[in-house]
Each structure stands twice: as C-alpha cells, then as structure tokens.
Amino acid sequence: xxxxxxxxxxxxxxxxxxxxxxxxxxxxxxxxxxxxxxxxxxxxxxxxxxxxxxxxxxxxxxxxxxxxxxxxxxxxxxxxxxxxxxxxxxxxxxxxxxxxxxxxxxxxxxxxxxxxxxxxxxxxxxxxxxxxxxxxxxxxxxxxxxxxxxxxxxxxxxxxxxxxxxxxxxxxxxxxxxxxxxxxxxxxxxxxxxxxxxxxxxxxxxxxxxxxxxxxxxxxxxxxxxxxxxxxxxxxxxxxxxxxxxxxxxxxxxxxxxxxxxxxxxxxxxxxxxxxxxxxxxxxxxxxxxxxxxxxxxxxxxxxxxxxxxxxxxxxxxxxxxxxxxxxxxxxxxxxxxxxxxxxxxxxxxxxxxxxxxxxxxxxxxxxxxxxxxxxxx
Amino acid sequence: xxxxxxxxxxxxxxxxxxxxxxxxxxxxxxxxxxxxxxxxxxxxxxxxxxxxxxxxxxxxxxxxxxxxxxxxxxxxxxxxxxxxxxxxxxxxxxxxxxxxxxxxxxxxxxxxxxxxxxxxxxxxxxxxxxxxx
Numbered sequence: 471x472x473x474x475x476x477x478x479x480x481x482x483x484x485x486x487x488x489x490x491x492x493x494x495x496x497x498x499x500x501x502x503x504x505x506x507x508x509x510x511x512x513x514x515x516x517x518x519x520x521x522x523x524x525x526x527x528x529x530x531x532x533x534x535x536x537x538x539x540x541x542x543x544x545x546x547x548x549x550x551x552x553x554x555x556x557x558x559x560x561x562x563x564x565x566x567x568x569x570x571x572x573x574x575x576x577x578x579x580x581x582x583x584x585x586x587x588x589x590x591x592x593x594x595x596x597x598x599x600x601x602x603x604x605x606x607x608x609x610x611x612x613x614x615x616x617x618x619x620x621x622x623x624x625x626x627x628x629x630x631x632x633x634x635x636x637x638x639x640x641x642x643x644x645x646x647x648x649x650x651x652x653x654x655x656x657x658x659x660x661x662x663x664x665x666x667x668x669x670x671x672x673x674x675x676x677x678x679x680x681x682x683x684x685x686x687x688x689x690x691x692x693x694x695x696x697x698x699x700x701x702x703x704x705x706x707x708x709x710x711x712x713x714x715x716x717x718x719x720x721x722x723x724x725x726x727x728x729x730x731x732x733x734x735x736x737x738x739x740x741x742x743x744x745x746x747x748x749x750x751x752x753x754x755x756x757x758x759x760x761x762x763x764x765x766x767x768x769x770x771x772x773x774x775x776x777x778x779x780x781x782x783x784x785x786x787x788x789x790x791x792x793x794x795x796x797x798x799x800x801x802x803x804x805x806x807x808x809x810x811x812x813x814x815x816x817x818x819x820x821x822x823x824x825x826x827x828x829x830x831x832x833x834x835x836x837x838x839x840x841x842x843x844x845x846x847x848x
Numbered sequence: 849x850x851x852x853x854x855x856x857x858x859x860x861x862x863x864x865x866x867x868x869x870x871x872x873x874x875x876x877x878x879x880x881x882x883x884x885x886x887x888x889x890x891x892x893x894x895x896x897x898x899x900x901x902x903x904x905x906x907x908x909x910x911x912x913x914x915x916x917x918x919x920x921x922x923x924x925x926x927x928x929x930x931x932x933x934x935x936x937x938x939x940x941x942x943x944x945x946x947x948x949x950x951x952x953x954x955x956x957x958x959x960x961x962x963x964x965x966x967x968x969x970x971x972x973x974x975x976x977x978x979x980x981x
Contacts, residue, residue, distance in 0.1 A: 508932065510973060635936045636971035643939035720932060722973035732932060732974065783950065785938070797939035799973070801932045803953035 476501040478738075478816045480809035481652045481750065488751040497747035502816055502823065505654040506671070506736040506808030509647055509800030510722050512633060513613035513684065514731040515551040516569050516711050519605040520580060522546055527592035529582035534599075535568045541582070545590060549610075552731035564729025567721030569609070572601050573673070574716045607711040609673060609719070613683040615735050617655030617703040618759055621646045621777060621796075623789060626765035631726035635799055637764055641792050644761060647799040650754045650779035652809060654737035655703050657750045659696045661688070663739050665826025670707060671736030671812050674718040676821065677709025687836035695748070699758045699776065703830065707735065718808070736808040738816060738823055754779035761789055769838060850897045852881070852923065852964070853907065856916035857890040864913050867894075874898065874906035881963045893920065893964060923964025923979065926957050930976035937968040937977065 477500050479487060484503045488496045520529075522545070532541040532548040536556045539548040552566040568578055577598045586593045601607050622634035623644040630637040635645045650656065658664050668679040683704025690700040711719075718734030741747050757779045762771040774789055781787050782796050815821035855866075862885055870876045877897040884891050896903050910917050933955045935948040945961035946968060948954075968977045 509934070631970075635973070636940055636967075638940055645936065645939065720974055723975055724973060725970040730973070785948070795939035797937070798935040798948070801934045801953070802948075802950070803933035806953050 476816060478502045478504060478813045480806070480813050481505045481657055482806065482809070484750055485651065485753055488747070493744055493747050493751060496751070497741055497744045500741050500747070502813075503657065503739045503741060503750045504736060504809040504812040504816065505652055505657050505739060506734070506805040506812065507615060507649040507653045507800055508718065508732060508734040508804035508808060509649065510633070510724070510730040511611060511614045511733040511735075512553050512730045514569075514609070514611035514733055515549055515554075515565060516572075516607060516609045517543075517547060517549040518599075518607050520546045520548070520599055521603070521605055523592055523595050523597075525592045526590045527582060527584045527595055528587060528590035529584055529595075531583045533579075533581045534565075535571070535578045537563070537565050537568050539565070553729055555728050561726060561728040562723050564721070564723075566729040566731035567723075569711070569731060570716055570719055570721040572607065573711060573714050573719045576600065601712045608708060609677070609711045609714065610680075610706075610708045611731075611733065612706050613685055613704045614707050614733060615654055615683070615705050615737075616648065616701050617653070617659070618698050618757070619646065619648045619701050621759055621761040621782065621787075622764045623761055623774065623794060624765050625763045625790075630764055631724065632764055633724055633727050633730065634764065635724065635797065641789050641794050643797060644782075644787060644789065644794045645797045645799055646759065646779075646782050648757075648759065648779070649798075649800045649802065649805045650757055650783065651752060652802070652805045653800075654735065654739075655705070656697060656752065656757055658737075658739050658746075659692070659698060659749055659752075660832070661703060661830045662746065662749075663742065663826070664705065664737055665829040667824060667827035668737065669822060669824055670709075670738075671734070671808055671815075671821075672707055672709035672714070673711070673734060674715030675709050675713035677707055679705045679826075680708045681706040682830045682834065685836055686830065686834045688830070688832045688834060689836075693756065693758055695752065695756060697752055697757055700760060718804075734804055734808050736812040738812055738821070740823055754783055761787070849900050849903065850895060851903060852893065852895050852920040854918050854920055855892045855894065855910065857885070857892070858914055859887070859889050861914045862890050864915075866910060866913060866915060869909065870896070870906050874902045874909065876902055876906050879963070881965060893923075895963065920964065923959075924962050924966065924968065925978050925980055927976045927978065930974045931955065931972075932974050932976075934973065936971055936973060940967050940971050942967065
C-alpha cells in the first residue's frame with residue numbers, strides 16, 4: 471500500500487464507524503487504522519557515535535551532561551539509558567532529559583576517560599557534542615508500547631512514590647498507564663500486523679520495530695475476544711534521533727523513582743480481513759486490566775480487582791468498597807494527535823506500510839529472577 | 849468576596865489565636881490552605897471569605913498583631929508548553945481544579961478551584977506545575 475486512494479481512519483474514528491456500520495462493512499471500506507500512544511517508556515535509550523578525537527581515544531567511561539553512558543562498545547560509541555541518573559541531584563535529572571535536550575538542538579557536555587593504548591593513546595577528553603556533530607544518534611528502546619498494563623494503588627498509610635506516579639495513602643488514588651482502545655498492541659492482540667520490520671511513528675520520525683520487546687509475555691489470560699488482561703506483548707523499536715521532535719520525546723521525572731522518557735509511538739494497522747477489523751473495533755469497555763496494591767513489596771502482588779478502561783477513564787473506580795479517583799500516565803491528547811498525524815502521512819503517501827519481515831513468537835514465556843546456584847541455572 | 853493571603857509569623861505571634869479572632873470578631877470564613885510552624889516562626893496560607901470591609905479590617909488586625917500579610921496573586925501555575933496532558937495530577941488534586949476533559953483529551957486547570965496545596969508539584973512527570981507564594 472503506497473498512498474493514493476487508501477481509506478485511513480484513526481482508531482477512534484474506526485470504532486465509531488464500526489458502531490454505525492458493522493464489522494463486515496467497515497472491513498470492506500477501510501484499509502488502514504492508525505493507533506497511537508504517548509507515555510513514560512522507561513526501557514528506552516539512545517546510542518551515539520561521537521567521531522574520533524586527535525589523538526584518538528578508546529573511551530571506557532563516558533558522561534553526557536554528567537549522566538553515565540555505557541561505553542563498552544569499542545572506541546567512540548556509547549549507549550545512554552533513559553533512566554540512568556546523575557545521582558548527585560536527587561533523581562531529578564537523567565538520561566531521558568539529556569536525550570530531550572539533544573532533540574531540542576542543545577549542545578551537551580561529553581566527558582570521557584580511557585586507559586590509553588598504543589593505538590588509542592589519549593586518556594581523557596572534555597568537549598561538547600550535539601546532534602549536528604555526532605555521526606549516528608539512534609533511539610533504540612528495548613521495551614516500549616506495552617500491550618496493556620497494571621493499575622497501581624496504595625493501601626498503606628504513607629504516600630508511595632513509584633514509576634506509576636504518586637500513590638496517595640489509604641487507597642487515595644489509582645494510576646494506569648495504557649492508552650487503552652487507541653494503544654497500538656491492544657488493536658492487534660495476536661501481533662498479526664505488528665512484527666519485526668513494521669514501520670512506525672517514533673518520536674516524530676519514522677522508525678521500525680526491530681524485535682519483540684523484552685519481557686514479551688503473550689501467554690497471559692485473555693478476554694474471549696483475545697485481548698490480554700495483563701501486561702503482555704511489547705516492542706523493541708529503533709529510529710533516527712536526529713529526525714525526532716521534542717514534542718514526542720520528553721524527559722520525565724518520577725519523584726523518588728527517577729527519570730523516564732516520554733515517547734510517542736504510532737502504528738498503522740492494515741485491515742487485512744474481518745478478523746483484523748474486529749480486533750481494531752475493540753473499545754475501552756472490552757479491555758480489562760488488574761488493580762494491584764503497590765505497597766506490597768513483592769513481584770507477585772494480589773489482584774485487588776479487575777477493571778475496564780471505560781471504568782478507569784470515568785475518573786473513579788471502586789476498590790475495597792472505597793471510591794478511588796484514577797489518573798492516566800499516558801496522554802490521550804497526544805495519542806490522538808499521533809493517530810491523526812499518521813493518518814495524514816499515509817493518505818499523502820508519505821508513510822509506506824510494510825508487512826512484518828517476521829512475526830513474533832507466541833511461545834515466549836516471561837521468567838522471573840530467583841537467587842539460584844550455578845547448577846540450578848544450567 | 850474571597851481573597852487568598854500568605855501570613856508570616858514571628859515566634860511571639862504564633863501564640864496568638866488569630867484565626868479565632870478572624871472568625872469571631874471579623875465574621876470571616878477562614879479556610880487554612882497551608883500551615884507550617886517551626887522554631888523561627890511560621891507561615892500560613894489562608895483563604896478569607898466575607899464582606900470586603902470585614903476582610904480589610906481583619907487584615908489590619910493581623911498586621912497590628914505582628915503578622916506579615918501579603919496577598920497571593922498566583923498560587924500554582926502550569927507551564928502549558930511542558931504539560932503533556934497525561935493526567936497524573938487529576939487523581940491527587942483534592943479540589944478537582946485539575947480535570948481531564950475526555951472530549952478534548954486535555955487536562956483543564958481551574959485556577960479558581962486551586963487552593964495552592966502543592967500536591968501536584970512533585971507528582972507531575974514533565975514538571976509542568978510550579979507553586980508561587
């Protein structure tokens with residue numbers, strides 16, 4: 471599909487269209503549905519190639535505006551993780567903020583040290599870089615765009631500061647992070663059109679899905695329509711940071727947790743058949759997730775209850791007989807903007823749709839980390 | 849009418865039951881938005897409601913009792929360029945000054961309802977909220 475006379479609808483428009491015309495008609499009339507999400511995506515980062523200094527250096531420790539970047543990739547490449555922190559400033563500033571500064575066109579201080587070798591004699595450098603000076607600047611996120619996610623609340627007597635935001639005591643509020651019915655993977659529950667090689671909107675540029683996201687876990691319980699009721703799939707994505715925009719790449723701070731990167735992702739879903747149309751017709755009242763008590767310091771927290779995204783979006787849910795106000799951590803406003811931009815680009819022929827080079831495996835399982843002996847690990 | 853004021857107390861003034869006087873003598877409705885007291889004195893943010901004349905007299909009384917009084921023009925302010933409209937703030941705002949409008953997808957901020965409690969400040973991931981007292 472390469473533009474021209476394709477019929478493209480945003481996810482919300484398509485759901486409305488199905489309500490009015492039914493699945494069969496919608497499947498025939500519509501070619502592509504555009505989805506979008508903008509939220510905190512912690513497992514993000516960027517790698518850079520800085521170019522060679524004279525005399526050259528094989529950097530072993532690297533800091534970008536004081537934030538450590540990983541440099542064990544030979545001479546002048548480094549990976550800056552979004553959640554990496556400058557530990558001297560109360561977890562307010564991290565890799566995510568440096569990535570945003572670069573996208574804004576700012577210059578960033580690069581410091582590096584090295585042991586010095588015969589081929590790379592230099593032992594340190596202190597300079598400035600920007601997206602104009604580096605060879606490559608590539609956003610490479612290993613786990614983004616979760617297909618569904620938990621709802622967090624807090625039954626303890628003190629405020630908790632978490633990656634799910636500020637959780638008030640005594641079930642004072644509940645936060646959720648999925649964009650629900652407009653979120654990409656919730657419209658393609660079995661990853662039929664989203665796979666390795668899928669072209670996507672990433673941070674304002676065009677990027678690609680390169681692999682399943684880490685912790686990919688398709689085997690969770692699903693609704694009769696196949697929509698996962700727990701965090702399931704995710705995607706690893708890549709794109710050229712030099713072409714991204716600060717509107718869609720944003721450094722975030724979660725108090726007493728640290729930094730995270732706000733990333734805008736949009737995925738077009740071709741309506742291949744009626745089944746695909748049915749998947750894209752899913753609405754917030756059909757998407758279920760579970761509420762967990764984040765004051766339980768364990769990886770296997772009890773499910774307090776299941777809720778739909780329609781309930782979450784109503785602004786209040788009931789937990790243990792108490793009315794609990796809800797907050798989203800992902801921006802519906804920006805998700806809608808992304809779906810619209812993607813739709814316009816496809817209609818104008820500026821965004822080509824490709825079939826995945828390879829689909830994700832549905833057999834992946836999500837294993838825990840236990841303290842075990844060498845023998846048990848084998 | 850209604851007005852919001854910031855009061856600064858010396859340690860001596862801390863012992864004076866000023867809110868009681870504002871209520872009983874000056875017939876004002878007093879809503880305490882913030883109160884902090886330590887060894888070097890205290891600070892309180894009040895919303896005073898009543899007749900304009902009573903509010904003026906009440907403020908004169910505070911000043912004569914050794915309490916520093918200044919009006920709040922702006923309590924909490926939002927940087928609209930930084931806000932991503934995620935909605936993290938809406939469930940923690942005790943007065944529902946911050947509300948997600950599902951139609952536009954945007955978080956609206958009603959400054960009239962804001963009592964400058966400040967709970968949204970450190971909860972905002974893009975750090976768009978700022979408190980000015």
